[in-house]
Amino acid sequence: MRHAALFLIVMAGTALPVSAADLRPPPGASSCSGCHGDGAAMAVIDGRPEAEIAAAMAEYRSGTRPASVMTRIAKGFSDEESRAIAVYLANRKAQ
Amino acid sequence: MTNPTRRHFLAAGTAALAFPRPSLAQSSPKVVVIGGGFGGATAARALHVGGLDVTLVEANPTYVSCPHSNEVIAGLQPMTAQRFGYDGLARAGIPVVHASAIGINPAGRRVTLAGGDTLPYDRLILSPGIELRFDAIPGYDEAAAELMPHAWKAGTQTELLKRQLDAMPEGGTVVLSVPGNPYRCPPGPYERASLIAHVLKTRKKRAKLIVLDAKDTFSKQKLFQSAWAALYPDQLEYVPLASGGQISAVEPGTMTVRTDFSDYKADVACIIPPQRAGRIAATAGVADRSGWCPIDPVTFESKLVPGIHVIGDAAIAGAMPKSAFSANAQAKVCAQAVIDLLAGRAPQEPKLINTCYSLVAPGYGISVAGVYHPANGVLADIEGAGGTSPLDAPASLREQEALYAADWYRTITQQVFG
Numbered sequence A: 001m002r003h004a005a006l007f008l009i010v011m012a013g014t015a016l017p018v019s020a021a022d023l024r025p026p027p028g029a030s031s032c033s034g035c036h037g038d039g040a041a042m043a044v045i046d047g048r049p050e051a052e053i054a055a056a057m058a059e060y061r062s063g064t065r066p067a068s069v070m071t072r073i074a075k076g077f078s079d080e081e082s083r084a085i086a087v088y089l090a091n092r093k094a095q
Numbered sequence B: 001m002t003n004p005t006r007r008h009f010l011a012a013g014t015a016a017l018a019f020p021r022p023s024l025a026q027s028s029p030k031v032v033v034i035g036g037g038f039g040g041a042t043a044a045r046a047l048h049v050g051g052l053d054v055t056l057v058e059a060n061p062t063y064v065s066c067p068h069s070n071e072v073i074a075g076l077q078p079m080t081a082q083r084f085g086y087d088g089l090a091r092a093g094i095p096v097v098h099a100s101a102i103g104i105n106p107a108g109r110r111v112t113l114a115g116g117d118t119l120p121y122d123r124l125i126l127s128p129g130i131e132l133r134f135d136a137i138p139g140y141d142e143a144a145a146e147l148m149p150h151a152w153k154a155g156t157q158t159e160l161l162k163r164q165l166d167a168m169p170e171g172g173t174v175v176l177s178v179p180g181n182p183y184r185c186p187p188g189p190y191e192r193a194s195l196i197a198h199v200l201k202t203r204k205k206r207a208k209l210i211v212l213d214a215k216d217t218f219s220k221q222k223l224f225q226s227a228w229a230a231l232y233p234d235q236l237e238y239v240p241l242a243s244g245g246q247i248s249a250v251e252p253g254t255m256t257v258r259t260d261f262s263d264y265k266a267d268v269a270c271i272i273p274p275q276r277a278g279r280i281a282a283t284a285g286v287a288d289r290s291g292w293c294p295i296d297p298v299t300f301e302s303k304l305v306p307g308i309h310v311i312g313d314a315a316i317a318g319a320m321p322k323s324a325f326s327a328n329a330q331a332k333v334c335a336q337a338v339i340d341l342l343a344g345r346a347p348q349e350p351k352l353i354n355t356c357y358s359l360v361a362p363g364y365g366i367s368v369a370g371v372y373h374p375a376n377g378v379l380a381d382i383e384g385a386g387g388t389s390p391l392d393a394p395a396s397l398r399e400q401e402a403l404y405a406a407d408w409y410r411t412i413t414q415q416v417f418g
């Protein structure tokens, strides 16, 4: 179900008049905005290209990209979970 | 006109009530959120964005935030940086009722406010924070806290501790007592110890800080202790439980802090007492004998009373610490679960993140992070994820984390109250 919903969003590209329930954040995604908010030094990630977010998460997880905290956070997510988060965030409007 | 609840609705809230959003007015289920702190205000926003009819009940017109209040005590940040009004929520169209919730009828699904008004709900979210236990340490009651501040709820207590520190003579003694687990903000007492030691080092010659701890291990311990050894060897003495750190009584009249082994005479005494969930949790019947609230790790619904969800400090959230970061993350997950449940859809298994930054000195930040998921009925750490900043790190990383700490505070308060 989740994948079907995400698929629809991806297909439509941008904001759809879908209800909030259909745009359910995948596991973990709603925690990212605790740090990544508007205009913060911790970069805004809403609306960033999906591939960019997913690649960053993969590199943080493997440790190939240096970080103060993201390495510790990315290790809590599988590749599939990070991708789902990337799709979700990419489709949110940057604030 | 004479209805006190109506009178206390903020302007935008009144407008929202008078002109409910047309598509939702008839059909939308009602959610009441009690407590407008990091948890409750976040939940109210998420529910509102999700299209639900939500009312936020908050006792105080101004929220005074605890995160970064240790910096206020040390004179590194003004108190104004801790105060937030509710205009931002009202502007977003969320009705905010400024009243104390004093009763909950789970069978009739109604909240009673001080003054007698009642609010109906389909689902209720409680984020009432903590109540300090003034029955736990002999001699430490509310009157004693006026002489020996806890400053564990930010506000006049924060300002009192700052004034006392500022006024303390050179060569004075500060005693800081730390409770056993669980309590609000596990690394908070050690951040406070660090920043008080910074004040002594820079402004109070020959003064000493004695930290009396009711436990032997604590959050970010290695990082704190190695920083203390490097920065504050002449200021800070740490006394763990095993060395007699548990306090047995206080005597505010003589400014004495007692353990089973010694009496400590203090010029300034900061006593952080044990805590329990905010009082309304017990009133609602959602607190267990520990004083905290057992919850389902997927929906945050109380394990004791159906229809009531508990988030933030008040909840027993397994491995998640009681922090503003956790309260914010839990609020978003809980709000989504409430939206799902009211739509008759199964909530999905969540994952949540927590990160707590602490300042050991100006420009010297450290952090602990965790990622959590439901396992065996509780929120458990995901193995291999999370952990603390490295023990061996260049000054540049500590500086970067101090900047990120300030950044996080700006982001989260803007998101919740802005």
Ligand SMILES: Cc1cc2nc3c(=O)[nH]c(=O)nc-3n(C[C@H](O)[C@H](O)[C@H](O)COP(=O)(O)OP(=O)(O)OC[C@H]3O[C@@H](n4cnc5c(N)ncnc54)[C@H](O)[C@@H]3O)c2cc1C
Pocket (backbone or CB within 6 Å): B034, B035, B036, B037, B038, B039, B040, B057, B058, B059, B060, B063, B065, B066, B067, B068, B069, B070, B099, B100, B101, B102, B127, B128, B129, B130, B151, B152, B153, B184, B185, B188, B278, B279, B280, B311, B312, B313, B314, B322, B323, B324, B325, B326, B327, B355, B356, B357, B358
């Ligand atoms: C010194 C210190 C430093 C800290 N530093 C950090 C940090 O750096 N990072 C971090 O993440 N966390 C930090 N914390 C922890 C953080 O403050 C708490 O975890 C957080 O406030 C919990 O949010 P909450 O929503 O559960 O409760 P609160 O923020 O306490 O909000 C509860 C609200 O409910 C209201 N309320 C209660 N009962 C009722 C009622 N019956 N009717 C109406 N309203 C009611 C209260 O007025 C209050 O506004 C720190 C805490 C301290 C003490």
